Amino acid sequence: MLACSIQSFAQKFENLAPTPPMGWNSWNTFQTKISEKLVMETADMLVSSGMKDAGYTYLVLDDGWMSMQRDSKTGDLIADPEKFPHGMKAVSDYVHSKGLKFGLYNCAGTKTCAGYPGTRGYEYQDARLYASFGIDYLKFDWCNTDGINAKEAYTTMSKALKAAGRPIVFSLCEWGNNKPWEWAGNVGQLWRSTGDINNLFDGIKTYGTWHANGVMTIVDLQDTLRKYAGPNHWNDPDMLEVGNGMPLSEDRTHFSIWSMMAAPLIAGNDIRKMTKETQAILTDKEVIAIDQDVLGIQGFKYADQDSLQTWFKPLKNGDWAVCFLNRSSVPKRAHFNWKTESVTDDLNHISLNANTITYKVYNVWAKKEAGTTAKDISATILPHDVLLLRLSK
Numbered sequence: 001m002l003a004c005s006i007q008s009f010a011q012k013f014e015n016l017a018p019t020p021p022m023g024w025n026s027w028n029t030f031q032t033k034i035s036e037k038l039v040m041e042t043a044d045m046l047v048s049s050g051m052k053d054a055g056y057t058y059l060v061l062d063d064g065w066m067s068m069q070r071d072s073k074t075g076d077l078i079a080d081p082e083k084f085p086h087g088m089k090a091v092s093d094y095v096h097s098k099g100l101k102f103g104l105y106n107c108a109g110t111k112t113c114a115g116y117p118g119t120r121g122y123e124y125q126d127a128r129l130y131a132s133f134g135i136d137y138l139k140f141d142w143c144n145t146d147g148i149n150a151k152e153a154y155t156t157m158s159k160a161l162k163a164a165g166r167p168i169v170f171s172l173c174e175w176g177n178n179k180p181w182e183w184a185g186n187v188g189q190l191w192r193s194t195g196d197i198n199n200l201f202d203g204i205k206t207y208g209t210w211h212a213n214g215v216m217t218i219v220d221l222q223d224t225l226r227k228y229a230g231p232n233h234w235n236d237p238d239m240l241e242v243g244n245g246m247p248l249s250e251d252r253t254h255f256s257i258w259s260m261m262a263a264p265l266i267a268g269n270d271i272r273k274m275t276k277e278t279q280a281i282l283t284d285k286e287v288i289a290i291d292q293d294v295l296g297i298q299g300f301k302y303a304d305q306d307s308l309q310t311w312f313k314p315l316k317n318g319d320w321a322v323c324f325l326n327r328s329s330v331p332k333r334a335h336f337n338w339k340t341e342s343v344t345d346d347l348n349h350i351s352l353n354a355n356t357i358t359y360k361v362y363n364v365w366a367k368k369e370a371g372t373t374a375k376d377i378s379a380t381i382l383p384h385d386v387l388l389l390r391l392s393k
């Protein structure tokens with residue numbers, strides 16, 4: 001009896017994302033040009049590149065995996081037979097055979113953003129189909145939803161997944177339009193907090209009626225949301241653009257700040273062709289450790305002066321991650337006196353106390369010790385670059 005009543009309160013599957021989900025998604029590079037071959041090669045590469053070992057577990061196919069129509073008799077979604085000649089179960093089995101998890105995409109509306117059949121009215125049927133494919137992750141979009149209430153639509157899909165019985169991470173992709181952080185904590189494991197990202201450091205790119213955000217533009221929209229994030233319920237500032245054409249310094253900054261924000265790390269590049277430098281950024285275990293820290297605290301911006309920002313993130317064992325970020329196009333001098341500054345995470349009541357504790361300072365990207373907090377830090381930060389530090393007791 002007790003188990004039953006707990007079940008009825010706990011809507012989503014428990015503990016599927018104690019740390020921010022990590023994986024790869026097809027959209028940023030391939031849009032709808034996806035195939036069985038791409039999945040298999042990407043799965044192989046996730047393993048051989050060290051990405052799987054670094055934590056990238058989910059291989060997610062975004063929009064474009066379906067045929068244009070549902071099955072006329074059963075109403076089931078059909079995997080595009082040209083792109084996926086062996087069907088989606090075979091693809092899922094291949095991904096699982098590599099020790100990875102598999103994800104798919106659909107949409108709460110009548111059609112997906114790219115015009116494929118949406119889930120509106122088919123929530124329970126589609127959830128059962130996904131469970132039969134053996135998927136582990138569902139990204140659920142928000143196109144073609146006129147007249148639909150977001151909270152109701154996502155709650156219905158969450159319940160449908162639960163009823164289908166297979167634990168599936170539920171990734172809401174509603175772009176923050178209806179403040180999912182206020183109501184989705186028990187609906188899914190992560191929710192997009194903004195519109196789409198682009199391979200642009202700052203600003204907005206416009207494509208006719210549609211626009212996409214630069215990395216820093218998205219960062220600016222996260223500041224007020226940190227209180228909503230934590231284990232099993234994450235703000236999602238969108239998938240990574242690392243390796244998609246920005247200079248290395250910008251890629252490094254993007255990856256650092258996503259980690260400071262405890263963001264899901266979903267690579268969006270063609271990992272079959274990535275350079276050694278891109279691979280090194282994506283698999284940097286010490287940066288990933290900041291993102292994946294068990295406390296699950298989204299970091300905060302402590303200072304923002306003359307385009308030089310200072311970010312802090314409390315970590316386990318009293319450690320801290322610190323990120324000096326130069327948003328400008330000229331070098332900036334960062335100077336920080338650990339003892340006179342007063343850094344407190346008010347939300348979690350954690351203070352950096354360099355007056356009573358001397359922390360060791362480690363330069364994360366340079367991979368070297370950088371003294372202790374007994375001494376001020378002074379450093380030149382190149383344009384669009386970061387100095388990422390880990391302080392430990």
Ligand code: GLA
Pocket residue numbers: 027062063105112113114141173195196
């Ligand atoms: C929306 C989402 C993207 C991607 C596309 C697919 O724009 O925000 O992340 O899934 O749809 O059409």
